[in-house]
Amino acid sequence: MVTPHINSKKNDFSELVIMSGDPLRVKYIAKNFLENCIKINSVRFMLGYTGYYKDVLISIMSHGMGIPSAAIYVEELIKFYNVKKIIRVGTCGTVQEKINLKDIIVAMGACTDSSFNRIRFKNYDFSAISDFDILCQVIHIAKNMNINIRVGNFFTTDKFYNFDNSFYDLLKKYKILGIDMETAGIYSIAAEYNIQAVSICSVSDHILFNKKLSIKEREHTFDNVITLALNTIIK
Ligand SMILES: O=P(O)(O)O[C@H]1O[C@H](CO)[C@@H](O)[C@H]1O
Numbered sequence: 396m397v398t399p400h401i402n403s404k405k406n407d408f409s410e411l412v413i414m415s416g417d418p419l420r421v422k423y424i425a426k427n428f429l430e431n432c433i434k435i436n437s438v439r440f441m442l443g444y445t446g447y448y449k450d451v452l453i454s455i456m457s458h459g460m461g462i463p464s465a466a467i468y469v470e471e472l473i474k475f476y477n478v479k480k481i482i483r484v485g486t487c488g489t490v491q492e493k494i495n496l497k498d499i500i501v502a503m504g505a506c507t508d509s510s511f512n513r514i515r516f517k518n519y520d521f522s523a524i525s526d527f528d529i530l531c532q533v534i535h536i537a538k539n540m541n542i543n544i545r546v547g548n549f550f551t552t553d554k555f556y557n558f559d560n561s562f563y564d565l566l567k568k569y570k571i572l573g574i575d576m577e578t579a580g581i582y583s584i585a586a587e588y589n590i591q592a593v594s595i596c597s598v599s600d601h602i603l604f605n606k607k608l609s610i611k612e613r614e615h616t617f618d619n620v621i622t623l624a625l626n627t628i629i630k
């Protein structure tokens with residue numbers, strides 16, 4: 396099976412997929428956490444790998460930045476490769492004073508400024524939420540692994556650079572914990588196709604305090620998030 400963006404054979408993908416925006420983070424996860432790992436996609440350098448984690452077949456696939464890019468990969472994985480469970484392992488910004496760089500935030504739901512969900516949902520507001528069971532599993536497994544997480548609302552934006560401080564004040568007031576660029580879209584696609592999805596993000600940018608992680612840190616300092624995601628997806 397080949398799509399315009401993925402040149403893998405039908406059985407190259409596991410039904411369980413960890414996704415991330417950055418292809419180099421995907422490569423890092425595959426090389427450091429999977430056994431007997433093979434590369435299954437490199438079209439547009441949107442890298443994908445399949446291998447074993449604790450004897451379970453898992454795929455790791457990049458989705459690029461922004462809903463339009465992520466939606467292409469998520470829809471193709473579901474429609475052509477029979478994928479049933481997706482955990483996004485990403486980075487996010489925050490505007491909350493009590494949240495620090497590298498903190499882990501699980502997106503229970505995601506608001507958005509994108510029109511993507513309105514286009515899909517006949518122009519109504521779609522409440523983009525994670526699958527409840529997989530969300531509970533993340534919480535349970537994080538507790539067992541002694542990994543601190545926060546669970547709450549996200550804002551998925553089309554605009555990485557937003558210079559309007561009143562916008563960030565609004566997000567802060569409405570208890571938005573994380574800001575990313577894909578989660579709201581991934582959740583609506585998951586709902587349409589009845590698959591499970593959840594986003595787990597590490598804070599890479601503190602917008603309020605003007606602090607950010609380096610490029611290398613964004614690529615591979617998230618081993619706790621990765622093991623949390625892997626242990627959740629195999630359940
Ligand atoms: O680290 P990733 O998974 O790419 O996620 C975040 O980082 C990118 C912006 O720098 C956007 O894709 C955003 O959602």
Ligand SMILES: O=c1cc[nH]c(=O)[nH]1
Pocket residue numbers: 486487488489555574575576599600602
């Ligand atoms: O979308 C994102 C991702 C990381 N940091 C941000 O500020 N926004």
